[in-house]
Amino acid sequence: MKKLAITLSLLGVVLSAGAQTMYDALKFSENNYFGTARTLAMGNAFTALGGDLGSININPAGSAVAGYSQFTLTPSISLSASSSQGTVLSGESLPFCFENNIKSNSTKFLMPNIGVTLDFDTHRTSGIKNITVGFIANVTNDFNGSILAKGTNSNTSYAGAMAAGAIGLDNSIFSGNDPYGDPGIPWSTILAWDAHIIDPLDTKPDEYVGTTENWYLDNGIYNIALGAPLEQTYGRISSGSKYDYVLNVGANISDFIYIGANLGITSLAYSSDDYIREVSTDSDMFQTGFESLKVQNKYNATGTGVYGKFGILATPFGGLRIGAAIQTPTALYMNERWQSAAQTYFANAQNNSSAQTPEGEYSYRLTSPFRFNVGAAYTFGQYGVISADYEMTDYKGMRFSARGTNDNSAFDFVNDQIKGYITDPWTSFMGISHQLRVGAEVKPLPEFAVRAGYGLTTSPERFYDDMGNTENVNANSHRFSFGLGYSSKGSFFADLACSALKYSNEYIRPYSDYIFDDKGNVAILSPEINARKILWNIAMTIGFRF
Numbered sequence: 001m002k003k004l005a006i007t008l009s010l011l012g013v014v015l016s017a018g019a020q021t022m023y024d025a026l027k028f029s030e031n032n033y034f035g036t037a038r039t040l041a042m043g044n045a046f047t048a049l050g051g052d053l054g055s056i057n058i059n060p061a062g063s064a065v066a067g068y069s070q071f072t073l074t075p076s077i078s079l080s081a082s083s084s085q086g087t088v089l090s091g092e093s094l095p096f097c098f099e100n101n102i103k104s105n106s107t108k109f110l111m112p113n114i115g116v117t118l119d120f121d122t123h124r125t126s127g128i129k130n131i132t133v134g135f136i137a138n139v140t141n142d143f144n145g146s147i148l149a150k151g152t153n154s155n156t157s158y159a160g161a162m163a164a165g166a167i168g169l170d171n172s173i174f175s176g177n178d179p180y181g182d183p184g185i186p187w188s189t190i191l192a193w194d195a196h197i198i199d200p201l202d203t204k205p206d207e208y209v210g211t212t213e214n215w216y217l218d219n220g221i222y223n224i225a226l227g228a229p230l231e232q233t234y235g236r237i238s239s240g241s242k243y244d245y246v247l248n249v250g251a252n253i254s255d256f257i258y259i260g261a262n263l264g265i266t267s268l269a270y271s272s273d274d275y276i277r278e279v280s281t282d283s284d285m286f287q288t289g290f291e292s293l294k295v296q297n298k299y300n301a302t303g304t305g306v307y308g309k310f311g312i313l314a315t316p317f318g319g320l321r322i323g324a325a326i327q328t329p330t331a332l333y334m335n336e337r338w339q340s341a342a343q344t345y346f347a348n349a350q351n352n353s354s355a356q357t358p359e360g361e362y363s364y365r366l367t368s369p370f371r372f373n374v375g376a377a378y379t380f381g382q383y384g385v386i387s388a389d390y391e392m393t394d395y396k397g398m399r400f401s402a403r404g405t406n407d408n409s410a411f412d413f414v415n416d417q418i419k420g421y422i423t424d425p426w427t428s429f430m431g432i433s434h435q436l437r438v439g440a441e442v443k444p445l446p447e448f449a450v451r452a453g454y455g456l457t458t459s460p461e462r463f464y465d466d467m468g469n470t471e472n473v474n475a476n477s478h479r480f481s482f483g484l485g486y487s488s489k490g491s492f493f494a495d496l497a498c499s500a501l502k503y504s505n506e507y508i509r510p511y512s513d514y515i516f517d518d519k520g521n522v523a524i525l526s527p528e529i530n531a532r533k534i535l536w537n538i539a540m541t542i543g544f545r546f
Contacts, residue, residue: 031141073114078108230278
């Protein structure tokens with residue numbers, strides 16, 4: 001089974017080289033629409049409806065449907081609720097590491113929508129009857145999240161993984177003038193050396209042992225093993241959001257065809273702060289007198305991009321509405337910063353150590369993919385409406401490129417991986433993601449509305465099996481929503497919505513496998529954490545028509 005995973009022990013390698021992964025591209029390219037409380041409550045199934053400022057990011061033609069000017073403001077509360085526990089091996093009933101099932105929450109304030117549209121009546125009875133212009137800001141992704149996992153481990157450790165990863169590097173390089181300036185040395189390895197997480201193995205200059213490990217020489221063979229069981233903790237807090245700011249123009253043609261266009265500016269900010277901590281259960285069992293270590297990684301990314309979106313909406317007969325929209329790829333200009341720190345503590349406090357890396361910085365360009373959506377809706381007079389959307393995004397169209405130079409060779413591997421050109425077994429690549437959105441609104445009274453919606457997004461990740469066949473990754477997300485609405489006989493209206501976005505499971509590896517048998521197969525697995533997350537959002541829209 002192929003599973004989405006990150007490896008913390010490789011973070012210093014990736015970031016110190018300024019290298020990006022296809023999962024970075026996916027994270028910054030995905031859209032999880034929010035909008036107003038009305039669009040959110042109805043699952044954002046608004047391609048064929050329009051008339052709401054939350055719908056303009058979905059179909060630009062929707063601005064021309066209302067026939068009046070309007071202003072909306074939508075504050076909300078975002079609550080991330082997660083539970084994390086180690087994975088269970090085949091044939092076992094309990095996780096082999098991180099066995100505790102830990103819940104973690106993170107709450108933040110969000111402004112998923114603010115905007116205004118101005119409607120201009122041409123006073124014509126046919127042709128272009130109305131022209132609408134507007135400026136709208138809608139959230140298209142929320143990165144709020146918190147993960148915490150705890151358990152015991154009797155076989156592997158972060159320090160052991162770092163020691164294994166450093167084998168072959170002569171330790172004299174760590175005392176050089178600027179080891180962090182050497183692109184051949186992972187930053188995580190330098191940090192591990194400086195913080196006394198790894199030490200030389202005996203007198204060998206290019207072999208290492210973790211500070212959590214004991215070793216002895218037996219007939220010329222070094223035997224290395226964990227000194228005693230460790231209590232391990234992994235945590236991660238992420239925050240940030242992606243906004244789309246759009247300049248919109250729409251036109252009503254004979255109350256039959258509605259057209260619109262957006263000039264969109266995407267602005268995203270993402271940050272994560274993750275750590276791993278290991279604590280000895282008995283420091284007397286370790287040759288080093290090890291008591292605890294902690295490694296923390298901070299990462300920030302910001303990006304700005306521009307795109308165009310064009311849409312059409314038609315009312316062919318009765319209550320039927322149909323719509324479609326197409327969005328160009330977005331050219332995102334990205335900037336990343338990162339830094340790591342580590343501390344170790346021992347029974348002899350004189351051996352305590354701490355260190356941190358310099359702050360790394362890197363800039364690049366990311367092209368996010370083309371997408372299009374179609375939809376149909378049916379209105380039942382003044383009593384209600386049902387609506388359904390389909391959106392397709394081809395994530396093979398994502399591409400990294402350099403800024404300030406035409407040399408993109410540093411991105412050749414990841415760009416080839418995204419497109420599926422690297423066909424090694426179990427190698428992942430990107431494909432098409434399908435998104436289905438459905439919504440309904442019922443009005444028991446002219447002033448009040450009850451709404452509900454659902455959304456399904458399929459994973460674009462694919463992989464090659466041992467036979468070279470393409471397999472899909474079963475990592476779909478689901479969104480459930482409901483809400484209420486009030487519309488006065490005057491200009492004021494207010495809406496309330498609650499949504500729950502259930503993400504696919506995330507499999508996190510705090511450090512990579514490093515214990516192998518004579519044939520190169522993994523002899524002892526390093527821990528893996530299964531994190532389950534639901535993102536709740538409670539939003540209230542206050543609006544005025546004029």
